[in-house]
Amino acid sequence: MSKSLYQPRSGVLTVQYGPDAQTKVIENPPRFTWIPTRLEKDCYVLEISERDDFPSGLTRTYAPVPYNFFTPDKTFAPGTYYWRYALYENDKRTSEWSVARSFSVPENLPETPLPAKGERFKESGYARPRLWLQGEEGIARYREKIAADPEGTGWKLFYELSVLPWAEREPHAEPEPYPGNKRTVELWRQSYIICQEMLYAIRHLSIAGKVLDDSRLLGRAKDWLLAAASWDPAGPTGRDYNDEAAFRMAGALAWGYDWLHGELDAEEKERVKRSLAARTRQVADHAIRRSKIHQVPYDSHAVRSLSSVLTPCCISLLHEEPEAEEWLHYTLEYFWTLYTPWGGEDGGWAEGPHYWTTGMAALQEAIEWIRGCTKLNLFDRPFFHKTGDFPLYVYNPNASTRTTFGDNSSLGGKFGAKTGYNMRHLAGVTGNGRYQWYYERIKEMNPEAAKLFHNHGWWDFRFDELVYRQAYPQIRPEAPSDAEELKWFRDVGWVAMHHRMDDPGEQIMLLTKASKYGSVSHSHADQGAFYIHAFGEALAVETGYYVAFNSTMHRNWRRQTVSKNSLLIDGAGQYADTDKSLNMAASGTVAEAKRDKIGSYVKMDVTAAYLEQVPYAKKVEREIYFVDNSYFVLVDSVDLNRPGKIEWLYHALYEMDLREQSFRVNGKKASLEGRFVFCSSGELTLTQSGEFAGVDEKEIEGLARQWHLKAESPPAASHRLVTLLVPKKPDEEDRYVSYFMDDQGFVVSLYFTDNGKTRKIDVQKAF
Missing domain, CATH: 2.60.40.10 (Immunoglobulins)
Structure with missing residues (x-):
């Protein structure tokens, strides 16, 4: 008789049982x-x-x-x-x-x-290289291509700027441990930059040496590779010490072992393979056995390591290391079944566009290496045909890096160039001209991107050009003049409202979210929060600076509700500390999102996000109307089990003008007028501050102040608050939206008139 089977309940952090009768199956076969x-x-x-x-x-x-x-x-x-x-x-x-x-x-x-399993690697063979160009025949064909068109293939720039500089330099010394083994941001970054440069030198010298049959370049590549193999896999560049450094070192060894295989003698091959296998094992053990991403998939770095480490390393070791074959099977099965834990059918990415960029960058490369080696094409999955819509709508290049959600190292600066390169790659995969338009806008806005720290430490765009131009045609760009005015990413609970996305001078955008992912990983305590960009100006923003992950700015300000255009209840916000189960539980739900004759509308229930900090919260809802693509009306409904105050928060880059129940943001290209037109609990008290509470002053020394409005209500068990937000062009200073209230029965009816057009919005009373 068979023994009983333990079938534990799924939790908020675990994978779910599926498919079931409630599951919408979106690809065949189901997962x-x-x-x-x-x-x-x-x-x-x-x-x-x-x-x-x-x-x-x-x-x-x-x-x-x-x-x-x-x-x-x-x-x-x-x-x-x-x-x-x-x-x-x-x-x-x-x-x-x-x-x-x-x-x-x-x-x-x-x-x-x-x-x-038995069919997956039949096409892989034993020829090298396996990463990118396949075998000597692939190299020979590419050699002919670059001879015929060195500029059009991207080879000329790659050779001059990404190959020759490394041929003149000596390999880096192995990084030292942190003083007292206490991590500092500066040394952490310095270490992974060194390792990234080891990857650049080995990969680029190896490729150029083999393609050009240049013994000098091959010799220099070998020097760098043997230096890398001499570093201690359990030392300061090991996975447990600095995982970003470890990822880069594993990748460097994988490329060197694959491309220089014929240049190494037996002892050198063994030395490199031993180091490569040890580093790959570290990453595989962590992802599969320790982090268990097939059971609890919300470990951002561990999931990314399948792309950046296990894919190239296992392909490089395939047919030589049995463990590598099993790790590659795990990786393929994960990609085909569980990927991505951060989104779904609509192509969203819960961690936000910055981590969409890093995750997709590594994955797109991995897909190309898998397809080249095995002929399996992960791009066939429907997610990859839609995910380019996510940055298009929530990280639009005509908006601002301060008007999106999640951790973002480009906060307040120029858009990350790699986002554009990812979009160009997806344009090649899908033929979508709007993705190509995105890439060209980003490149036009940020022509010196390759020199910036956060690019050099992660990517070489000239190598990207080689890979893309070798595989895909140039796609004709198409401006998103027909973009959806309301885009709801149901898979992650993000809603974008747009007017004239393609024209920076006319564009109006509001972004909001209520997500089942709560504040887990690189998400913040921002359920129901919103950002506004209009007429070329960021008007309702995320304040703060990118100092470093886990800095006081990150922990105490940027992750917390206090930095969002959101609500506090008796001074408390949503949960955003370090307990992942509580992070996931601090969630929200988009109850409805639609377009109708008034404009765009979204209703969000974010009660769960507050319960850990405000256990007496009964209901916290926010509705947002984008009326006639002209102005916004926010309706906040808060019910409590005991009287309490609410604090309505708004953030801007400029000091605001406060007047009784209104405020004004005066930007350089546009302005915004805000009015509290109805509050059931009485008049609000408006104050503003230019300080960052809880942030170490050393982290923001010399940085510009930013401004934080707080509109505080009197205490009440129920609150209904209606706010009118009107973005204006510079020549519309005197424009206003008039309003009046009809208070009869069980609803408060508010009428708003803009240039002769009147719209009615009803607010349910609280009894």
């Missing part, structure tokens, strides 16, 4: 996930059937399945199916079956099966 039955050494048999009694003739059986996630190797005909799993050992089922779950496969879905 299957469940909670592991054991903490270790679990292995499964999976059955998928056309009937719930699983008869043999109508049932597919898969075994052994080594982890709690699976993508079948064949598609399904449209219809209803059932699935279940059990433990599997020694070629037989060893437990009872799990609960059977049903799911439906609609017609005409993208077909994205993952070949079975």
